[in-house]
Amino acid sequence: MHDITVPGRAGIRVRVYVPHGEPPFACLVHFHGGGCVTGGLDTHDRPSRDxxxxxxxxxxxxxxxxxxxxxxxxxxDDAWSAVAWVHGQADSFGIAADRIGVSGDSTGANLAAVICLRSRDEQGPPLGFQALLYPLTDARCEAPSYRTYAVGYGIQADDLRRYWGLYLGATSDPDHPYASPLRAADLSGLPPALVVTAEYDPVRNDGERYAARLAAAGVPTTLSRYEGMIHAFYLMGGVLSRTSDLVEEIAQKARIHLAP
Structure with missing residues (x-):
């Protein structure tokens, strides 16, 4: 495990976990959740190692x-810079530059989805897989699940709306596809996707709508709803056995889609 500051952009730190085995390795660049307000390298250390x-x-x-x-x-912009840096430095970490994917949980899944869009739009680093764990895909927060699971299930709907407000500020367009990927006009040409949702989660509908739109656009997509789970269960490995199942599902899909 190595902590590194990415050159060229002050403040972007990355943590690199290298598995046992012989290179070249596939790579997953993971963006943490936390409403783009909280969270960091340490909050996601355990599941990243796993x-x-x-x-x-x-x-x-x-x-x-x-x-x-x-x-x-x-x-x-930071997520984009980090992926470009990983692609450019692939040899230094024994990474195969043509076997890179992205993943994220919650708002981190939003960033992962957006980076796939931006890479397609700007002919950026080639990405072979996206794992989107209970993704926030629409800043409007209007889906029925925001009402059904508004309170009492860990994260509350009003908390999510507050995070969106802090993230977008007073001037950003909530319908911009790099903020709300569900509102992108075209989702074709994106890498294969695993979209994970939790049953008791305000953002469940938006994640499942995004998976449906990916599939309709011809993107190989697996939608996996975890019954009985709540938002952020990816971080509950010491408490919930289903977290282990989730990590294994991501690992299996990554091995398939990022195979040599």
């Missing part, structure tokens, strides 16, 4: 800038 061990991939977690001090699109 994911690297199970998948056989190098896992790189990214400490992007956060709101409200750094509103949209700062986190997107």
């Amino acid at each position: 994911l690297a061990a199970r998948s056989g991939c190098v896992v790189v977690t990214v400490d992007y800038r956060k709101a409200p001090e750094h509103p949209f699109p700062a986190a997107v």
Whole structure:
């Protein structure tokens, strides 16, 4: 495990987890959740270690800038810079540059989805897989699950709305596809996707709508709803057995889609 500051952009730290085995390795660049307001390398240390061990991939977690001090699109720009850096430095970590994917949980899944869009739009580093764990895909927060699971299930709907407000600030467009990927006009040409949702989660509908739109656009997509789970269960490995199942599912899909 190595902590590194990415050159060229002050404040972006990444943590690199290298699995046992012989290079070249596939790689997952992971963006943490926390509303683009909280969270960091340490909050996601345990699942990142587990994911690297199970998948056989190098896992790189990214400490992007956060709101409200750094509103949209700062986190997107940092995520983009981090992926470009990983691609450019692949040889240094025994990574195969053509076997890189992205993953994220919650708002980190938003960033992962957006980076796939931006890579397609700007002909950026080629990405072979995206794992989106209970993704926030629409800043409007209007889906029925925001009402059904508004309170009493861990994260509350009003908390999510507050995070969106801090992230977008007073001037950003909530319908911009790099903020709300569900509102992108075209989702074709994106890498294969694993979209994970939790049963008792305000953002469940938005994640499942995004998976449906990916599939309709011809993107190979697996939608996996974890019954009985709540938002952020990826971080509950010491408490919930289903967290282990989730990490294994990500690992399996990564091995398939990032195979040599």
